[in-house]
Amino acid sequence: MIEDIVIKKFTEDYKDEVIDLILDIQQNEFNIPINKEDQPDLSDIQNFYQSGHGNFWVALYNGRVVGTIALIDIGNHQGALRKMFVKPAFRGSKYNTAKLLLLQVITWVREYDVHDIYLGTTELFLAAHRFYAKHKFVQIKKETLPDTFPIMKVDTRFYQLKL
Known part of the structure; x- marks a missing residue:
């Protein structure tokens, strides 16, 4: 039986796992020369993302x-989509x-009357381009x-979703 994925709002309990996941995908899967210091938002997710109509979520499988x-x-009434990693x-x-x-x-942006979501990504994330389209x-x-x-600095391709 496949366990369900559970989506939850970020709390500090998930901080280390979030950083490890993001850096692993960026550095090891896509060979992007970026580290934690290049992304100060990862050290302060609550203040950087969880303010105004913004937020940060994690997908959990068996609590991980x-x-x-x-x-x-x-x-x-606009938002920027960031840090989408799986x-x-x-x-x-x-x-x-x-x-x-x-x-x-x-669901979140509709509740908060956000009309447009924008995102930036790199040319390397071909599957992401298909997903967004x-x-x-x-x-x-x-x-x-x-x-x-x-x-x-790594963003070279940009998208918009009108709601």
């Missing part, structure tokens, strides 16, 4: 973190981890992003 997703409130074994339709995480964000995100040019959108 297998995925993450975050939303930053960038004002003007362990390789939990990707795809068997567990639907990424879909469950994204549905949590969409499947969930009605449209690729946009960098120049059309809101001024308040926090661009990461």
